[in-house]
Amino acid sequence: MKFTVAHASLPKIGYTANGDAVFVRQEGSRLLLVVIDALGHGPAAAAVSTDAIVALRAVPQSAGLDNVVERVHAQLRGGRGAAALFLLVDEAPDKTASFEACSVGNVEARGRPHKLPLILTPGVLGLRLRSPRIIRGTFAGATRIVAYTDGISGRIDIPSVDGVAPALASSTLLQRHRREHDDATVAVADIEP
Numbered sequence: 511m512k513f514t515v516a517h518a519s520l521p522k523i524g525y526t527a528n529g530d531a532v533f534v535r536q537e538g539s540r541l542l543l544v545v546i547d548a549l550g551h552g553p554a555a556a557a558v559s560t561d562a563i564v565a566l567r568a569v570p571q572s573a574g575l576d577n578v579v580e581r582v583h584a585q586l587r588g589g590r591g592a593a594a595l596f597l598l599v600d601e602a603p604d605k606t607a608s609f610e611a612c613s614v615g616n617v618e619a620r621g622r623p624h625k626l627p628l629i630l631t632p633g634v635l636g637l638r639l640r641s642p643r644i645i646r647g648t649f650a651g652a653t654r655i656v657a658y659t660d661g662i663s664g665r666i667d668i669p670s671v672d673g674v675a676p677a678l679a680s681s682t683l684l685q686r687h688r689r690e691h692d693d694a695t696v697a698v699a700d701i702e703p
Contacts, residue, residue, distance in 0.1 A: 511539040511601040516676035517697035518684040522551045522661075529555025529592075530659050530695035533566045539601035540571065542578065545617050545697050547659040548592040549634065555693070558592050561585055562635070574598075575610035579635075579642045583614075586636025593617045594635055595657045599649075599701055607649040607703045612642045619657040620668055624649050652702045656683070661694030663687040676700055 513536050521528035529548035535541070544566055548558035565585035569578050575598045586592060593615020602608040613619065614631045627647075633639040656668050656679075666687045671679035676698035688694040 511599075511607060512702040513541045513599070514676050514700040515541070515543060515697065516680050517545075517695060518680040519693070519695040520684060520688060521693050523690040525552050525693075527551075527553040527556040528693050529559055530661065530693040531559035531563055532695060532697050533563050535566070535571070537571050541597070541599040541699065541701070542566070542569075543597040543599075543655070543657065543697060543699055544578075544582075545595045545657045545659060545695060546592050547594065547615065547617050547661075547693065547695070549590045551693060554590065558586060558589050558636075561589065562592055562594065575612055575644050576642060579612055579614065579644075583635045583639050589636050591634035591636040593659075595619050597655060597657065597699070601703065602648055605703055607653065607701050608646070609649065610644055610646050612644045614639060614642065616660045617657065619655055621649075622654045622656070622668060622672065624651070624653045626655060649701060649703065652700070655699045655701065657697045657699075658683070659693065659695045661689050661692035662696055663689060671698075
């Protein structure tokens with residue numbers, strides 16, 4: 511299993527601290543990708559994202575996605591909270607890529623050419639969270655996942671960067687579709703079983 515992951519992020523215009531963050535852990539045939547969007551902007555939002563990263567670093571490699579989501583939710587209790595997209599990919603016994611995915615709040619993801627049938631979980635990590643809606647499935651072939659915060663326009667043109675390396679794809683999508691009134695992040699993950 512091969513993973514190529516990159517991301518690009520900018521704070522809201524007028525700010526230097528960014529409330530968006532990306533966590534990537536690649537170990538063997540397993541990938542954990544989390545895109546975090548703390549509520550608000552500036553240093554207080556950046557501190558929330560940092561707290562979420564602390565929780566993610568402490569999660570055991572073997573943890574299932576439900577456990578990952580719960581640990582971040584617990585870490586952020588008592589603060590301003592965050593939205594996040596969680597993606598866990600591992601190699602299945604038949605050498606396909608199996609995945610679990612969950613989005614809490616309004617961080618979105620799309621898959622190409624294979625769809626990622628996300629159902630957004632209402633709520634805010636750290637404040638109020640219903641039972642996370644975790645989807646599970648497999649990617650039969652090479653797949654690109656593009657995850658992005660609400661600082662990116664919903665009209666994001668993902669096909670425009672087909673065939674472009676993840677680092678250039680993420681920065682291109684950020685520049686083309688950024689909303690300047692919010693922190694903005696795009697993460698691109700190419701998954702090759």
